Amino acid sequence: MLISLTLKGRALGAEGPGEGIVLALSLALNGLVLGSILLLFSLGLTLIYGVGRIVNFAHGALFSAGALAGAWIASSGHSFWIALVAAPLLIGAVGLVLDWAVLARIRDRPMVDSLLLTFGLALLITGVLYQMGGRNLTMLQPPQGLRGTLTLGTLSLPTYRIFVSALAVAAVAALLFFLKNSNWGLRIRAANDDPEMGACLGIDRESLMHSVVALGAALAALAGVAAAPIFTAYATVGDKILILAFMTVILGGLGSLRGAVVAAYVVGMIIVFGEGYLGGQVALMLLFGMMMAMLIRWPRGFFGEGRTE
Amino acid sequence: MPLVVRRPVRPLHILGWVSVLVGALLPFALGSQPFVLQLASQAIVAATLALSLDLLTGNTGLLSFGHAGWYGLGGYIAGLGAKFVAPEMFLVLPLTMIVVAVVAWLTGLILVRQIGKTFAILTLALSQIFYSLIFVASAWTGGEDGLQGIPVPTLAGLSIAAPTAWYWLLYFVLIASLLLALYLRRTPLGQAWLAVKSNPERSLFVGIPVVRLKLIAYVLSATLAALAGGLFTLFNGAVSPDTMSWLESGNILMYVVLGGVGTLIGPVIGGAAFTFAAQYISSLTDAWLIYFGGLFVVIVIFAPDGLFGLASVFWRRLFGPSRGQVAR
Amino acid sequence: MILQTQGLSRRFGGLKAVDDVSFAVAEHTVQSIIGPNGAGKTTFFNLVTGALSPDAGRILFRGRDVTGFGPDRLAEMGLVRTFQRTSIFRDFTVAENVSLAIRSRERRNQSLFLSRADEERIDTEACAIVAEVGLAGSERTIANNLSHGAQRALDVAIGLAGHPRLILMDEPLAGMSQGDRASIATLIVRLREEMGLTVVLVEHDIGMVMRLSDRITVFHHGRVIAAGPPAEIREDAAVRSAYLRGSFAA
Numbered sequence: 094m095l096i097s098l099t100l101k102g103r104a105l106g107a108e109g110p111g112e113g114i115v116l117a118l119s120l121a122l123n124g125l126v127l128g129s130i131l132l133l134f135s136l137g138l139t140l141i142y143g144v145g146r147i148v149n150f151a152h153g154a155l156f157s158a159g160a161l162a163g164a165w166i167a168s169s170g171h172s173f174w175i176a177l178v179a180a181p182l183l184i185g186a187v188g189l190v191l192d193w194a195v196l197a198r199i200r201d202r203p204m205v206d207s208l209l210l211t212f213g214l215a216l217l218i219t220g221v222l223y224q225m226g227g228r229n230l231t232m233l234q235p236p237q238g239l240r241g242t243l244t245l246g247t248l249s250l251p252t253y254r255i256f257v258s259a260l261a262v263a264a265v266a267a268l269l270f271f272l273k274n275s276n277w278g279l280r281i282r283a284a285n286d287d288p289e290m291g292a293c294l295g296i297d298r299e300s301l302m303h304s305v306v307a308l309g310a311a312l313a314a315l316a317g318v319a320a321a322p323i324f325t326a327y328a329t330v331g332d333k334i335l336i337l338a339f340m341t342v343i344l345g346g347l348g349s350l351r352g353a354v355v356a357a358y359v360v361g362m363i364i365v366f367g368e369g370y371l372g373g374q375v376a377l378m379l380l381f382g383m384m385m386a387m388l389i390r391w392p393r394g395f396f397g398e399g400r401t402e
Numbered sequence: 403m404p405l406v407v408r409r410p411v412r413p414l415h416i417l418g419w420v421s422v423l424v425g426a427l428l429p430f431a432l433g434s435q436p437f438v439l440q441l442a443s444q445a446i447v448a449a450t451l452a453l454s455l456d457l458l459t460g461n462t463g464l465l466s467f468g469h470a471g472w473y474g475l476g477g478y479i480a481g482l483g484a485k486f487v488a489p490e491m492f493l494v495l496p497l498t499m500i501v502v503a504v505v506a507w508l509t510g511l512i513l514v515r516q517i518g519k520t521f522a523i524l525t526l527a528l529s530q531i532f533y534s535l536i537f538v539a540s541a542w543t544g545g546e547d548g549l550q551g552i553p554v555p556t557l558a559g560l561s562i563a564a565p566t567a568w569y570w571l572l573y574f575v576l577i578a579s580l581l582l583a584l585y586l587r588r589t590p591l592g593q594a595w596l597a598v599k600s601n602p603e604r605s606l607f608v609g610i611p612v613v614r615l616k617l618i619a620y621v622l623s624a625t626l627a628a629l630a631g632g633l634f635t636l637f638n639g640a641v642s643p644d645t646m647s648w649l650e651s652g653n654i655l656m657y658v659v660l661g662g663v664g665t666l667i668g669p670v671i672g673g674a675a676f677t678f679a680a681q682y683i684s685s686l687t688d689a690w691l692i693y694f695g696g697l698f699v700v701i702v703i704f705a706p707d708g709l710f711g712l713a714s715v716f717w718r719r720l721f722g723p724s725r726g727q728v729a730r
Numbered sequence: 731m732i733l734q735t736q737g738l739s740r741r742f743g744g745l746k747a748v749d750d751v752s753f754a755v756a757e758h759t760v761q762s763i764i765g766p767n768g769a770g771k772t773t774f775f776n777l778v779t780g781a782l783s784p785d786a787g788r789i790l791f792r793g794r795d796v797t798g799f800g801p802d803r804l805a806e807m808g809l810v811r812t813f814q815r816t817s818i819f820r821d822f823t824v825a826e827n828v829s830l831a832i833r834s835r836e837r838r839n840q841s842l843f844l845s846r847a848d849e850e851r852i853d854t855e856a857c858a859i860v861a862e863v864g865l866a867g868s869e870r871t872i873a874n875n876l877s878h879g880a881q882r883a884l885d886v887a888i889g890l891a892g893h894p895r896l897i898l899m900d901e902p903l904a905g906m907s908q909g910d911r912a913s914i915a916t917l918i919v920r921l922r923e924e925m926g927l928t929v930v931l932v933e934h935d936i937g938m939v940m941r942l943s944d945r946i947t948v949f950h951h952g953r954v955i956a957a958g959p960p961a962e963i964r965e966d967a968a969v970r971s972a973y974l975r976g977s978f979a980a
Contacts, residue, residue: 148519150467150526198703205465208522209659210702212467216652217695224689332648336530339523347520374534381531385512388524392516400517586842594839597819597830604817607779609805609834609892618840 115247120369121362126254126323128361129261134316135338135345135353136265137309142400143285143348144298144305146204147196150211152313153335154218159184159314160326161222164231173236181315188310192303200302219328227328233321257319264315269350281305285348336377337364340384346394355395414717418667422577429566439565445677446572447634452657452673453579453666454626460664461587461595462619463602464514465522469627469654471529474536474646476502476628477635481549482542484636489555491562491636498632499625506624507617514616526648533646548642555636568637575633576670579626583666595619599664649691653680656698661710668710731790732757732896732928733778733809738787740777747773749952750787755896755930755945760922762931762939765949771932772814774949775900778930779811780804792895805834808895812885814904814932820874824865824884827873828856831891856891862925863887863917879910886917896928897921903935911938918942940964 134156141149163180167173191214199206219227234240235253242249272278280301317331324330341360345352360380367376393399432439455469476498483494513524536543543549554563562568586592598605598612606612635641644650653676661672684690705712733755740748748770755761763771776782778789780801789797791809799807819827832852833839844852857869863883868876873884882902889897902918903911915938921927933939939946939960946963948956956966963969 148523195699195703202706204518205463205663206702206706208465208467208519209655210699212652212655213695213698213702215695216649216691216698219649220689220691220693220695223691336527339527343520343523372538374537377534378531378538381527384527385509388512388516388520590833590838590841590844593826593830594834597822600819600821601817604813604819604888606801607805607811607817608831608888609802610830610839611802615840 116369117366118248119250120365122248122250123254124362124365125358126250126258126361127365128358129258129265130316130320131334131337131341131361132265132354132357133261133319134313134334135341135357136268136350137312138338138342139345139348139350139353140281140285140305141309142342143350144281145196145200145207145302146400147207147211148347149309150208150335151191151214151218152211152309152338153331153333154215154222155184155188155310155313156317156331156334157222157227157326157328158187158218158331159317160233160321160324160330161225161227161231161317161328162314163318163321164233164326167233168231173234176233177315177318180318181311184314184317185307185311189303189307191310192306196302196306197299200298222328227326229327231321231326233318233326235322253322257323260319261316264312265354268312272350277304337380340380343399344384344387344394346396346399348400349394349396349398352394352396352398425573425577426570429569436565439569441678441681443565443569443572443637444634445674446569446576447630447637448653448657448677449670449673450572450576450579450630450633451627451654452661452669453576453583454623454630455654455658456661456664456666456669457583457626458619458623459658460666460669461592461599462616463599464518464616464620465655466525466623466651467522467648467655468525468527468529468651469623470646470648470650471525471532472502472506472624472627473631473634473650473654474529474641474643475505475532476631477641477645478536478543478549478631479628480632481552481635481641484552484555485549486542489553489636490559491555491557494555494636495629495632498628502628503621503625506621510617510620510624514620515613526651529646529648529651533643536643536646543643546643548640548644549635550640552635552639552641554639572633572637575629580666580670587666591615591618652694652698656694658708659698659701660708662708662714665708665710665714668708671710672708731755732792733930734790735778736788736790738774738777738784738789740773740782740784746952748777748784751949751952751954753947753954753957755928757895757928758922758926759944760918760929760931760942761945761947762933762943763947763949764933764936764939769949770952771949772900773952775811775898775932779809779898805892805894806837808893809898810889810892810894810896811898812882812889812900812902814900816878816881816885818873818881818884818888820872822873823870824860824873824876824887825853825856825869827884828859828887828891829853831888832856832859835892859887859890860884862890862920864913877910879906879913882906882910882914883917886921890921890925894927896930898930898932900932901934902931903933903938911935915942 134152138149138152141147159180162183163176166176166179171179195210195214196207199210239253239256241252243252243255272281284298284301313331316334317326337360341356342353344359345354345356363380363383364376367373367379371379391397428442429439432442451469451473455466458464458466479498479501480494483497487493509528513521513528516524537545554561556562557571562571594605594610594615597608597610598615602612631645657673657676658669660676661668661670680690683693687693701708731754735751735753738748738751738753739746751774763774765771773782777784780799780803783798787797788795791804791807796804796807819830822830829852832855838844860866860869863886865880865883865887868880873881876884886897899918902914906914918929918931919942921929931939931943943960945958946960947954948963948966948969956963956969958966
């Protein structure tokens with residue numbers, strides 16, 4: 094039950110040689126889809142870590158909150174597109190409040206406290222979602238125009254999955270562009286490289302951190318609502334994603350943006366291929382084994398940029 | 403260690419032994435209330451589990467978010483052993499502890515070398531791997547339904563079925579582990595652990611093999627958790643994959659944080675008290691997780707040394723300077 | 731020569747932090763390493779004490795090749811260090827800080843039993859070392875409650891407990907008050923004169939370095955640009971242009 098992010102049904106028995114190739118290609122496409130969702134989700138995790146040195150254990154709960162908020166907005170008669178925009182805005186605001194009201198209280202505490210605190214927040218948010226009816230699966234239908242299946246020769250992929258990947262890639266590209274070119278991005282990068290240096294440059298860490306947590310929460314929620322038509326929405330849907338995202342940020346190196354980009358697709362591919370050929374649980378174990386092996390040889394991730402503090 | 407000798411512990415010692423005695427006599431008082439005795443047994447397991455986590459976190463500062471993984475793994479190994487080999491505790495439980503110690507040692511070799519945050523993430527991931535393992539091996543483990551039909555176990559050939567017998571058995575294990583943990587704290591090993599927790603870099607330059615000490619704590623902690631899991635499974639007659647969920651890991655962490663990280667006794671009290679509180683509160687309210695998460699957040703922000711930490715502040719006021727607990 | 735490096739190099743990305751450094755320290759001397767900020771002094775220190783491993787070159791300690799040894803093994807062999815930012819066990823008492831290091835030297839850090847006699851012997855030795863660095867009377871004080879200067883002295887005491895042959899001190903005077911500086915300087919002299927140790931210092935206080943050192947090595951851009959007794963260094967033209975610029979009169 095845990096990680097079956099079954100993007101492509103189950104039991105894709107590959108009989109003939111031709112079918113084997115079709116299956117592999119189809120899995121590769123789905124790996125891209127999962128990788129894109131994972132990337133969108135992990136980016137917030139990486140930013141929050143980079144600026145605040147906080148590993149956000151509540152990130153999965155924010156994903157679930159986004160998915161459920163989107164599903165509820167849509168089921169109350171609004172269109173999919175409104176849900177897609179409103180849910181991230183709503184959860185982004187929640188993130189802002191959480192950082193201002195809760196995380197800000199432990200800024201100068203030992204690292205252990207930030208881990209415990211976000212873990213407590215994860216429990217709290219999950220509890221709130223349960224209370225609001227999140228125990229039940231809620232479906233979110235993709236919009237009319239995206240319900241079909243795109244067929245290319247013998248390959249086929251639901252149109253909505255292509256849309257999700259494109260959306261995720263576009264959002265990530267826009268974010269990276271802003272990080273590179275805006276004043277806000279400059280401050281983020283300065284704080285990411287060295288928090289003390291950032292303080293020297295006269296950066297107001299409080300408001301910067303508020304904006305980063307709000308943005309991270311909104312990205313998690315965007316990933317959640319965009320993925321809801323695939324994974325459905327319920328209070329713990331984000332748990333699975335969080336585990337995969339944790340593996341992503343470790344493979345990419347804690348705090349490394351480009352590391353996260355590459356690692357998200359590596360993890361997506363491993364999970365989808367593992368699921369296709371070996372079953373979901375085995376895929377997760379395979380991924381964990383690879384991560385452990387990687388930590389022995391390259392403990393700081395793909396680009397050697399991971400934090401060691 | 404001079405520090406132990408100097409600590410003004412007399413009143414605490416007496417209080418401690420009196421509570422141990424009261425705990426042991428509890429079944430006589432609860433004879434007519436089997437449900438409470440059952441709950442008390444669960445509380446003891448929770449206390450043992452909390453102690454096992456504090457052996458790691460309190461001694462070395464490493465924070466585990468997947469401790470339930472060891473508990474569940476121990477439960478499944480003991481359950482499978484009792485079901486398919488022989489339901490003899492002197493066979494099954496040592497076997498469980500050995501298997502888990504080996505698994506903990508092999509994974510620990512990699513995990514304890516990481517920085518604290520990576521370690522925390524990896525512990526959570528590892529517990530999910532154990533969870534996955536249950537489903538991969540569902541032919542034996544029963545998958546989602548859990549492992550059921552575990553026979554009533556024997557202890558050196560004697561069938562253990564009476565609730566009071568179970569209570570005393572679990573209680574004995576708890577008190578023995580607690581005494582062991584308190585003794586370890588006074589040994590050079592225990593002091594070196596506290597040094598690693600206090601200042602890992604300096605420890606290394608003093609010549610303390612930091613990684614090895616962390617590994618010892620990690621293996622010990624996992625093994626005790628597995629023993630608690632094994633005992634509970636045999637007591638309960640079944641084990642479900644939910645024992646390994648991250649919510650369960652959160653519970654264990656809560657016992658320790660609530661009781662006071664590193665105090666050893668605090669988490670034991672925290673685990674027992676919390677089990678009772680959870681039972682009564684969750685029967686009153688549906689929104690249990692909200693209160694639980696909220697309490698977690700509040701304690702971390704306002705009382706990071708836990709209730710035991712708060713109590714030791716008052717204690718110090720009453721009985722003069724004490725060093726019952728090493729500052730975080 | 732108690733410590734020698736041969737062609738030691740370490741780079742970070744494109745930066746050659748330590749570049750082909752050959753360096754030697756004779757026994758029972760005080761040797762200082764000076765140089766402008768970013769000259770590679772701290773990296774060099776980290777290489778020698780085993781905190782970093784070199785990309786190239788060898789490190790010899792007491793005639794043995796110790797390249798790639800970790801800090802704990804080097805400490806066992808008699809090479810200890812103190813830290814630029816005082817590094818002690820803050821929630822232990824002063825005597826416990828030192829006892830811990832003594833037990834570590836005796837390889838008792840993993841033992842599960844210590845007899846009362848051993849306990850007392852170690853405590854006595856710890857108190858003696860504490861007295862040697864001038865902290866007599868504070869044995870039972872929690873280390874965190876000491877003054878900055880006393881904490882630095884405790885840092886040295888922890889190092890001494892390992893029965894070192896060589897002690898490397900990273901900016902021992904940084905951030906100290908005038909009075910604390912004098913007492914630390916006295917302690918450094920005593921380390922050599924009375925305890926027969928070899929001391930390697932990284933220090934910015936040139937006046938103090940000139941007074942304390944038997945020999946000075948000057949780093950610049952990761953390389954050694956001069957080495958010799960203080961009088962010689964003072965006259966060295968390359969050092970003057972790179973670093974001192976005639977700015978000191980001591």
